[in-house]
Amino acid sequence: MKFEAIIFDLDGVICHTDNFHYLAWKAIADQYGIPFDRMVNDRLRGVSRRDSLEIILENGGRSYSEEEKQRMAEEKNEIYRGFLAEMTPGDLSPETWETLNALKARGVRLAIGSSSKNAGLILSRLGLESFFDAVADGTEISRSKPDPEVFLLAAEKLRVSPRCAAVVEDAAAGIEAAKRGGFYAIGIGSAAGYEASDGRISRLSDLLSVVQGPLL
Structure with missing residues (x-):
């Protein structure tokens, strides 16, 4: 897709x-x-x-x-x-790093949509503070998931329509938020078994066989 x-x-x-x-x-x-x-x-x-x-x-x-x-x-x-504070870039798995870079190479714009108010700190500790095209987090929203506010804000920052974007989530509340916002919802981890998910992956690298970007 x-x-x-x-x-x-x-x-x-x-x-x-x-x-x-x-x-x-x-x-x-x-x-x-x-x-x-x-x-x-x-x-x-x-x-x-x-x-x-x-x-x-x-x-x-x-x-x-x-x-x-x-x-x-x-x-x-x-x-x-x-x-x-004890996290380091070494806590980011090689699979995650390779998957994110491969998606970027395909021309896919990447964003974080997190209810956490600590998202900025986590990204900084992982060395990802400037990697994503947009970040929307708990410091900018008034309603948490399953409300779609954080995902809609991320899409707004990316200047893309929800119908042209996918959300990857590991929680049922996040899948519900994505669906309410009009996004294609991909479940991973426990959310892969959530029946409302539009797509399901067992590991992040599976995205590469599911997602095509504008350059492909």
């Missing part, structure tokens, strides 16, 4: 910081005596920090003030950013 552009979710697609999120949320949950495990953590995939906190607090056993919630979210982010 021919696409003018591909918009990638960041965490779980380009890189993998899932365990950093889990460890940071686990530290906060333990501090406040809130039950939290991998099963609950799986519900946080593709969800904003604040919405993730609300899911965790479902098991809190009491109501929490806005001030407490704000403090928890900030403490979690500080722990998470501590893990991110």
Whole structure:
């Protein structure tokens, strides 16, 4: 299929910081005596920090003030950013790097569409801060996935129509966001089994057999 552009979710697609999120949320949950495990953590995939906190607090056993919630979210982010600070370009897999460069060689414009407010830091640590043609992240949006706002913003920055672009996502919320925005939604990882996905890949390099660019 021919696409003018591909918009990638960041965490779980380009890189993998899932365990950093889990460890940071686990530290906060333990501090406040809130039950939290991998099963609950799986519900946080593709969800904003604040919405993730609300899911965790479902098991809190009491109501929490806005001030407490704000403090928890900030403490979690500080722990998470501590893990991110240890990332290096070596954390980007050779397969990912080769796939991105091959897509660029085909004339496909590439963007990041991430709900994370730490996307800029992650890209910088990976040495990708100037690689993508556009980046839309959580610092620029008011509605998180499954709302399509972040993908529509990325498409706007690329100056391409959603119908001419594909989105690669690893979470059901991201696939739903892509579909709502009018994009072709490609599922990878757990999202590859999501029935709403338009396309499915088992690894990022599979894109090269699925996607053609303007130069092909």
